[in-house]
Structures are given as C-alpha cells and as structure tokens.
Amino acid sequence: MAQIKDVAKQAGVSVASVSRVMAGHAGVSEATRQRVLDAVQALDYRPDLAARRLRSRRTDTIGLIVSDIRNPFFTEISRAVEDVAYQHRMRVILCNADEDPEKEALYLDLMRDENVSGVILSPTLPTLVRFRSSDYPFPVVLVDRCDRDTAADAVVLDNVDSAYRLTAHLIERGYRRIAFIYGVTSATGRQRHEGYVTAMATHGLETLAKGVPATVEAARAAASELARSRPLPDALAASNGLILLGLTEALREAKLRFPQPIALAGFDDLPWTRLVEPGITVIAQPTYDLGQAAIDLLLQRIAHPAQSVRRVVMRGELIERGSSAKRGG
Amino acid sequence: MAQIKDVAKQAGVSVASVSRVMAGHAGVSEATRQRVLDAVQALDYRPDLAARRLRSRRTDTIGLIVSDIRNPFFTEISRAVEDVAYQHRMRVILCNADEDPEKEALYLDLMRDENVSGVILSPTLPTLVRFRSSDYPFPVVLVDRCDRDTAADAVVLDNVDSAYRLTAHLIERGYRRIAFIYGVTSATGRQRHEGYVTAMATHGLETLAKGVPATVEAARAAASELARSRPLPDALAASNGLILLGLTEALREAKLRFPQPIALAGFDDLPWTRLVEPGITVIAQPTYDLGQAAIDLLLQRIAHPAQSVRRVVMRGELIERGSSAKRGG
DNA sequence: ATAATATTTGTAATCGTTTACAATTTATTT
C-alpha cells in the first residue's frame, strides 16, 4: 500500500502538501495540487484512516442507539441516518439497547471509547429522566423520545396532539367506550396517553386506558382481557405499531371483527395495516424525515457546538381506513 | 483523559506491562497485573482505539453490505450480525447498496479504506458472477445469495428445494395453473424459479413464470396483468416477501379473494402474512440463524484464514395457511 | 529597486498505543 510519503516523493513535494491536498485545505497552489492528484492516482493512494483519526482526533463517526432495529420505525430511522451520514463521508455505529437502560449506558460508554463525533439516541425512560448533555463528551440528539423539559436537541412527533386527533376521530365516528393500550415504560406511550386522556375528557367521556410493556405479547394479552370484559369496549386504540399488531392478533383470535363489534386504530402506518380487511386507521409518522432531521441536527451541532438547543416537532398524519368506519353507518 | 503512561506511572510499571495487561496477554505476573488493574480503575483509563488500531493494524470491525436494511429479511440478518459482533467486541459498519452494483463496489472500496477485519455481503447478480475472494484484502462471507460454483464462504437457504416444496404443495392441493412471479435480477429469485420449474415439470404441468424487478410495485403490476388474463391462473406464488406483498395488494385491488378464485403463496413469513385473511402460506426462512451463521463463519475465517471454503445451507420451512387450502375442498 | 506583505512550501514534532528486542529477575538443574 502506498503511503503519504510515497505520494510526496512521486509528486516531488512534501508530505505536508499531500496532506493539505487530500484534506481539501486552502493554501496550496493549483500546480502542486495537480501534481499531487496525479501521484495519488498513479499510486492508487488511500489515506490510512486509523492514522488520520489518531492524529486529527476526529473519527467522523456517529453513534445511533435505538431499542431494536427490527422495529420498523427504527429501521426507517436508521436508513435515513445512514443515507445522510454517508453523503457527508461519515460512518454510523448502530446499537440495539433492547429497552434496557444498562445496555444503553454500556453503549454510550462505547461511544466514548470510539471517540464518536456525535450520537443519536432514542432513550428509555430512566435514561431520559436522568439525561444531561453535559454528561457526555460528544453532542447528543434525542430522537422519538423526549420530555417537555429535557434540555437537549431533539426530533419528535407531536405525540400529544396526534393521539388527541386519533381519539377525537374515533369519538366523532360515534365510538364512546374507547380503550387505549399504550406502552407505559416509554415517553411516547405516556405522551400519547396524555393526548387520549385530554380528548376523552374534552368530550366528557370516561377513560379506559391500559399501560403495558411495549411488546406484541403484552398487547395481545391486554386485548384478550379487554375482549372478555363486559360491557365490551367500542373501540381499541394502540400507542404504537407493536401494540397495534398485538391488538389485531388478539381480536382475530377472539373472532371479533372490526369496526363491528369493535373498532380499531393506532400509531404507525405499517404495510399490513392497509392489507388487513377493511384496513386499519392509523396515525402515520414521517419516519424517514424524523431520522433525516435528527442527523441534520446532529451535523449542525457538531459544526456549531455552541448554537442554541433546538427541538424539531413533526406532525403525525391521520389515515382513515375501514377499521374506524362510522358506527352504525 | 488518562493515557497508558499515566497508568504505568501510577502502577509503577512500564507502559509495556500495562499494554500487556489490557490486551490480556500472557507473561505478566499476577502481582503487576493487579497493580495495573488498580491503576486503571483509579484513573478510569480507557485505551485510545485510534492509536491501538493504527499500531496493531487491526480494527476489529466488520462490514455488512446489504441491499436495504428496510427489507425485513436484512433487518433480521443485521440484528443477528450485530448481536454476535458486539459479543466479540467487534463493531459493524452497515451499508445499503440498493441493489446497485456500483454502490456495492463503492462500499467494498470503503471497507478497504476502513481496513475492516472482514465483510458479510449479499451481492447483486453482476457482483456475484464476477466475485473472486482474492480481489479483496479481507475475508468475505456471502449471505443469502450465492451461485452453485462461487468459491467463497457462504450462508444460504435451500432455495431450489424450498421453491420445489412450495410448488409441490400447491399442486398437491389441487392447483394446476400456477404462476410464479420472481425477482429476475437476483440469484435467489432465479434459484427459486428453478425449483418451481422442476416441480411443475415433474408433475407434467406447464410453467407460467414472470420475472420482475424485485420491488412491490413491479410485482403489483405483474399480478394485475395476470389477474386480467384468461384463463385466470389457479394460484400465484412469489419468490420473496416484497413480491408477495405486491401480489397481495394487486389481488386485493382486483377484488380477487384467496384461495378462491385464486390461491396465494410465497417466501418469507412476515407478520402480515398471518394477519391477512385467511392467512398466507409461506416458506419461512430461519433469518436470524442465517445471520448468526454468517458472522460465525466470518469470525472463524478471520481466525483461520487458510481453512477450507465452507457453505452453510439452511432449510426453509413450509407454513401452510388458508391461502392455499385444498381446491374445491 | 526595496520593503512589506501574502502566499506557498517544507521540516519535524506529535497523536497514544503495540511490540520487537534486550535486560533483568526468578526458577530449575547440575
């Protein structure tokens, strides 16, 4: 493998000049620039990244810590982050923390070891409540999950409003006993719960909410229980895609069709929500955009460490389908 | 940040001893080992990875190049690879090549720049036919896609056999005009097509196969066309999950239910195949296991560069659901 | 033409480890 000194020799210049050309720095004449470029080409020279990273103390790497890449929401986020990162010649280290605060801490430690330029984090609730940017030697952008008063760059959905609109939609369609099954351990679940509660209260209805661990199994169990309760709820709403899947499976098992005797709605416009007859009403999240906004924000922060803290809030879009058709209509 | 020399001073030993202890090398007395460990603890010393990588010429990083992480198949693969990699204190660089040979080449080049320890690759057809291990300065394990005569470590499904079994199942259920829609640009699509053709021929049936780009849209278009053709096929079979989704959407749109007037089956046991009434018959791939086997193989290869070339073939499992219920039964 | 300034170039130190090799200490054999 050719090294920088080989290039320097070939081009008849010093290693400093080669380095400057490679880095695209100013202050090098067009003549030498061309000679260096020719030499680079001739020798097929590629700078050694390890050496560069050691000396320059920059890794051009960012960390992405999510609960599980298999969650389609995070799959899409990760794709967006990687797209933008590679466009900026940065690398991404992806970590699955499995909703486990200890793993989260472990991976954040790893980020320190890797000397990353920045981190995008979707924190568990315990990590979120304790979160202080100053605890980390790198900038952090929160994505998807964030408290009202967390002092950190963040990109999130308008969770409270979206849940409000979803609930109001069900009410408007004539449903009254609306049960809300939500992930109690997550910030988003709680915020969406808040939107649900507000909507129900505004319309003078009693709430019927059930917090569960955010897994398909837990949601299925909760829905099975609700399916056996009397009086039966009119409608079931889920705070995210995983839970919605659990509800759908449970209703199917209990042979309860929707919208009659029970309507169904939830978060996340996954491919199957369109396929399951007669289609499931959902709040669609602009997932790719959320990821893109997160990495954009992080890159900005890396470039300007002192800029003021930013929060990007994106709007969820209600997609009405058959599962919430007008009651008795 | 504490450096190795600080630790050495604190422990009253040389930097070499510290390095040896950190690397877990033999040939250091228990006494100094303990002193070093104490000093490390006291100073919260973490070795600088950039320096270590420069000097040792090892990055403990592996590359994973797939078409698109949003394909649930690759999502699962990537999760498996990351799980095992982190267990071995290795990092993963994930790349989405979007079925584009040029991007693939680009990313393989990037892997060289990163000086990775090895790569797991799911190649496009053009890359596969040209593939020679010796073209790369790192070991490569192919996953999902591999030719009969490619001389490289690989982990794949028994594509031909699985497609044969899926087709035979439809035949056994009484279907005769079975159309096979497959990804013509991929190695797996072609192999599965081969299994389909063999099964049809064995049973003295005429084939009705349609190769398409492996996208939901292309599959939908192909299925719409088939749905308008006369005589109508008895059954539609898809060579992968994306195509199966396209077929399902097209049938839905054409208001054709399954299994009557048209049966449906395909590859990949995605969550929605269970939910769409009356359930879709599929070949389930042991996806996580495939990923795990790939990284296991790669780690072995890294440890023993000269060991003989290995191929791991895993069996697909037929899951019978309502979409292929006995005809007229 | 000279001085002052701006631009371009080169030299050499530096980033923080690992590791070859030599030196030392400890254990074993005679």
Added chain:
DNA sequence: AAATAAATTGTAAACGATTACAAATATTAT
C-alpha cells in the same frame, strides 16, 4: 553455589497520518 533455562519487565522504535512553525517564494505597495 554456579550454570542454565524460563519468566517477567523495560526501552525505544514503530504505526501513518496531521499540523505547528519556520523558511522560502511570490506579490503588492512604496
């Protein structure tokens, strides 16, 4: 107890770039 072998330790040279800083050259102003 001396000689030999084995185990442990330390010294210093890498690894291959970047980047202060100084030196050289080119440009502009007087």
